[in-house]
Amino acid sequence: MSVEGQPQTDVLVIGGGVIGLAIGWRAAQHGLQVVIADPDPGKGATHAAAGMLAPIAEAAYAEREIFALGQESLLRYPAFVADLQGATGLPVGFRQSGTLQVAYDSDDLAILAETRQLQESFGVHLQQLSARECRDAEPMLDPSVRGGLLAADDGSVDPRLLARALLQAADAAGARLVRQPVTEVVCSGGRASGARLADGSVAEARWIVLAAGWQSAGMPGLPPGIAPPVRPVKGQIIRLRTTAAMTAAGLPAGLLRRTVRGVVRGSGVYLVPRESGELVVGATQEELGPDTTVTAGGMWELLRDARTLVPGITELEFADAVAGLRPGTPDNAPMIGLTELGGLVIATGHFRAGVLLAPVTADTVAGFLRTGAQDPIWRAFAPGRYGASSQGAARQPEEAICR
Amino acid sequence: MSVEGQPQTDVLVIGGGVIGLAIGWRAAQHGLQVVIADPDPGKGATHAAAGMLAPIAEAAYAEREIFALGQESLLRYPAFVADLQGATGLPVGFRQSGTLQVAYDSDDLAILAETRQLQESFGVHLQQLSARECRDAEPMLDPSVRGGLLAADDGSVDPRLLARALLQAADAAGARLVRQPVTEVVCSGGRASGARLADGSVAEARWIVLAAGWQSAGMPGLPPGIAPPVRPVKGQIIRLRTTAAMTAAGLPAGLLRRTVRGVVRGSGVYLVPRESGELVVGATQEELGPDTTVTAGGMWELLRDARTLVPGITELEFADAVAGLRPGTPDNAPMIGLTELGGLVIATGHFRAGVLLAPVTADTVAGFLRTGAQDPIWRAFAPGRYGASSQGAARQPEEAICR
Numbered sequence: 041m042s043v044e045g046q047p048q049t050d051v052l053v054i055g056g057g058v059i060g061l062a063i064g065w066r067a068a069q070h071g072l073q074v075v076i077a078d079p080d081p082g083k084g085a086t087h088a089a090a091g092m093l094a095p096i097a098e099a100a101y102a103e104r105e106i107f108a109l110g111q112e113s114l115l116r117y118p119a120f121v122a123d124l125q126g127a128t129g130l131p132v133g134f135r136q137s138g139t140l141q142v143a144y145d146s147d148d149l150a151i152l153a154e155t156r157q158l159q160e161s162f163g164v165h166l167q168q169l170s171a172r173e174c175r176d177a178e179p180m181l182d183p184s185v186r187g188g189l190l191a192a193d194d195g196s197v198d199p200r201l202l203a204r205a206l207l208q209a210a211d212a213a214g215a216r217l218v219r220q221p222v223t224e225v226v227c228s229g230g231r232a233s234g235a236r237l238a239d240g241s242v243a244e245a246r247w248i249v250l251a252a253g254w255q256s257a258g259m260p261g262l263p264p265g266i267a268p269p270v271r272p273v274k275g276q277i278i279r280l281r282t283t284a285a286m287t288a289a290g291l292p293a294g295l296l297r298r299t300v301r302g303v304v305r306g307s308g309v310y311l312v313p314r315e316s317g318e319l320v321v322g323a324t325q326e327e328l329g330p331d332t333t334v335t336a337g338g339m340w341e342l343l344r345d346a347r348t349l350v351p352g353i354t355e356l357e358f359a360d361a362v363a364g365l366r367p368g369t370p371d372n373a374p375m376i377g378l379t380e381l382g383g384l385v386i387a388t389g390h391f392r393a394g395v396l397l398a399p400v401t402a403d404t405v406a407g408f409l410r411t412g413a414q415d416p417i418w419r420a421f422a423p424g425r426y427g428a429s430s431q432g433a434a435r436q437p438e439e440a441i442c443r
Numbered sequence: 444m445s446v447e448g449q450p451q452t453d454v455l456v457i458g459g460g461v462i463g464l465a466i467g468w469r470a471a472q473h474g475l476q477v478v479i480a481d482p483d484p485g486k487g488a489t490h491a492a493a494g495m496l497a498p499i500a501e502a503a504y505a506e507r508e509i510f511a512l513g514q515e516s517l518l519r520y521p522a523f524v525a526d527l528q529g530a531t532g533l534p535v536g537f538r539q540s541g542t543l544q545v546a547y548d549s550d551d552l553a554i555l556a557e558t559r560q561l562q563e564s565f566g567v568h569l570q571q572l573s574a575r576e577c578r579d580a581e582p583m584l585d586p587s588v589r590g591g592l593l594a595a596d597d598g599s600v601d602p603r604l605l606a607r608a609l610l611q612a613a614d615a616a617g618a619r620l621v622r623q624p625v626t627e628v629v630c631s632g633g634r635a636s637g638a639r640l641a642d643g644s645v646a647e648a649r650w651i652v653l654a655a656g657w658q659s660a661g662m663p664g665l666p667p668g669i670a671p672p673v674r675p676v677k678g679q680i681i682r683l684r685t686t687a688a689m690t691a692a693g694l695p696a697g698l699l700r701r702t703v704r705g706v707v708r709g710s711g712v713y714l715v716p717r718e719s720g721e722l723v724v725g726a727t728q729e730e731l732g733p734d735t736t737v738t739a740g741g742m743w744e745l746l747r748d749a750r751t752l753v754p755g756i757t758e759l760e761f762a763d764a765v766a767g768l769r770p771g772t773p774d775n776a777p778m779i780g781l782t783e784l785g786g787l788v789i790a791t792g793h794f795r796a797g798v799l800l801a802p803v804t805a806d807t808v809a810g811f812l813r814t815g816a817q818d819p820i821w822r823a824f825a826p827g828r829y830g831a832s833s834q835g836a837a838r839q840p841e842e843a844i845c846r
Binding site: 278280283333334335336337338339340343344346347353354355356357358361 | 681683686736737738739740741742743746747749750756757758759760761764
């Protein structure tokens with residue numbers, strides 16, 4: 041792996057979650073020499089993601105730019121998935137069956153009305169459903185559901201299948217996976233020039249893409265102000281499963297026809313059905329540092345809220361419960377683009393939307409790596425927007441920034 | 444395994460749960476040639492048992508005889524465990540720290556008063572605790588707990604460790620384990636004389652002990668009226684775990700000092716702490732036939748009720764959830780003893796108390812196998828008590844009964 045002299049590798053991607061794998065795949069498709077370093081690819085936040093592709097719901101209380109980025113990525117999804125399936129023949133569980141956001145009581149109904157207003161201000165017109173229309177759309181909903189908003193174009197994907205397919209596609213396109221943790225980013229000539237691996241060897245490359253999720257923040261070797269200020273936000277999910285008897289009785293695989301989201305007594309919950317029969321219930325949001333303990337309390341809250349919206353979940357089989365750490369940023373928006381440190385591209389901070397944002401992130405980062413042109417869509421997501429660049433401005437460029 | 448001619452095996456035990464393993468071990472200790480047949484020993488009801496040793500609580504609404512049998516078995520537990528540890532050096536998680544039965548609201552308090560009356564009618568005097576005394580005894584109890592009854596002599600054991608130790612002890616004593624299902628009980632000369640195994644071979648023995656839990660009812664080859672009328676009663680449990688941080692903060696391993704039981708809104712729940720840090724929460728009781736699906740609803744109910752009594756469980760780590768099938772009988776009492784079919788001993792139907800009743804069942808069955816004398820304690824638990832013997836009475840003994 042260790043390469044002496046001139047780097048033969050064009051791109052070293054640190055992190056093999058959906059973001060890093062998708063970038064590595066796309067860059068390799070462009071003919072670049074790619075190495076992806078991850079001790080256990082797809083087993084971080086990706087492994088605990090539900091795979092909702094719901095830009096509108098995600099941006100409900102956030103910024104127009106996050107919504108626009110998500111919308112752009114959703115538009116790219118069908119081609120992204122078709123390309124991936126063409127390359128690998130592997131399924132990724134993609135479906136575009138919509139999201140139904142429901143209100144359980146009158147407080148929730150008020151939240152729904154606000155959401156609708158916000159979304160209309162983004163130029164999105166969602167279909168408003170009455171209580172009866174909600175139940176017609178999703179017969180398993182609790183009869184007390186008061187109304188809903190249907191985002192018909194929303195989709196979902198199975199993140200574990202997606203990671204597996206990306207891994208195979210990247211490999212088929214010529215990218216090389218190194219199953220080792222990166223212990224340090226290495227600089228030379230004032231640029232990021234490689235990464236030291238756990239076995240002590242150094243992988244050199246013309247470009248280093250930092251896509252290590254929440255662990256990007258603590259990456260050794262980066263000059264002050266360059267490491268992205270991401271923090272781990274713990275999310276627990278539960279995977280349930282419809283049984284053969286339920287399927288025989290005519291119930292949809294995963295009990296629902298589409299993703300259902302709701303707020304129950306102030307606490308948000310979503311249920312994402314899959315054609316495999318899975319129903320993913322998520323997710324807690326906990327600020328506990330790098331803790332991935334699945335707790336009795338997390339499971340209890342998820343089951344309680346899911347059961348309130350869809351009482352029939354109690355009959356489902358329990359498959360597993362996992363916790364992942366999503367990379368949160370100060371403004372909940374991702375960080376995609378260049379920093380003051382030459383040779384370094386950052387692609388992290390996707391928080392709850394890493395799966396949704398993988399296509400647009402991968403396409404634009406790989407495009408930059410090929411052409412050197414920065415995509416205008418990166419503008420609102422510049423890694424330097426938290427003041428790192430103002431710190432850096434006092435320094436000598438090139439020399440001072442790198443150890 | 445197949446033995447032609449005269450059987451060299453004294454005892455063939457069908458079923459390697461705690462009952463079958465304990466009988467096989469004790470019989471082998473007496474110098475008998477023992478074979479135990481089970482495709483996956485310890486993985487049936489034993490695997491999903493909490494391991495409470497609480498004869499008083501179990502018998503609360505049942506019969507005096509069940510209580511007396513449980514009490515007798517509890518008295519034998521310390522020697523049983525000491526003997527087992529002497530033979531194997533393996534831990535079984537035995538502790539005798541008591542059971543605290545608590546009342547959450549005034550309805551529960553009334554139930555507790557009834558329980559106490561019933562228990563005093565059995566000659567058992569439990570310690571009645573005020574709300575404050577309950578919290579002094581178990582600081583993690585919810586402040587709204589109204590009062591409790593302490594059974595100081597109750598204990599608990601880890602059934603998975605117990606099965607492992609029994610397996611090793613039986614082996615060390617010379618018993619032979621055959622990891623195959625029994626497909627049929629074989630008769631000859633009007634007696635049960637062996638069992639056909641899945642590979643088609645026949646294992647012959649002087650005595651056949653049927654200890655196959657709920658599967659005993661459907662055992663092929665038994666004449667009508669002989670198979671025990673046991674049914675599978677599904678029980679789901681959740682295993683939680685205290686974390687290293689909790690232990691460092693001075694909380695007891697498993698959060699509680701002793702087993703806590705309670706009735707929450709009419710629904711019974713128990714919490715059994717172990718020295719390993721586990722806290723077992725159980726158990727549902729479901730009459731669904733041979734279904735071992737762990738359901739979202741079962742987990743939700745257990746977590747809800749456990750949380751009501753001990754709110755701190757929400758901080759515990761989730762370890763796993765499993766479902767087992769307990770062998771229930773028409774009167775909830777076990778079936779231990781002989782039937783009209785010569786050569787057959789039945790030891791099943793222990794319902795929720797298989798772990799508790801293993802010592803007394805094993806000691807008395809193994810004693811009979813050695814001496815031919817039936818223990819008087821079997822009287823109330825005769826397998827023929829449901830009318831099987833009256834059916835059999837119309838038949839010719841010896842010839843007609845066996846195919």
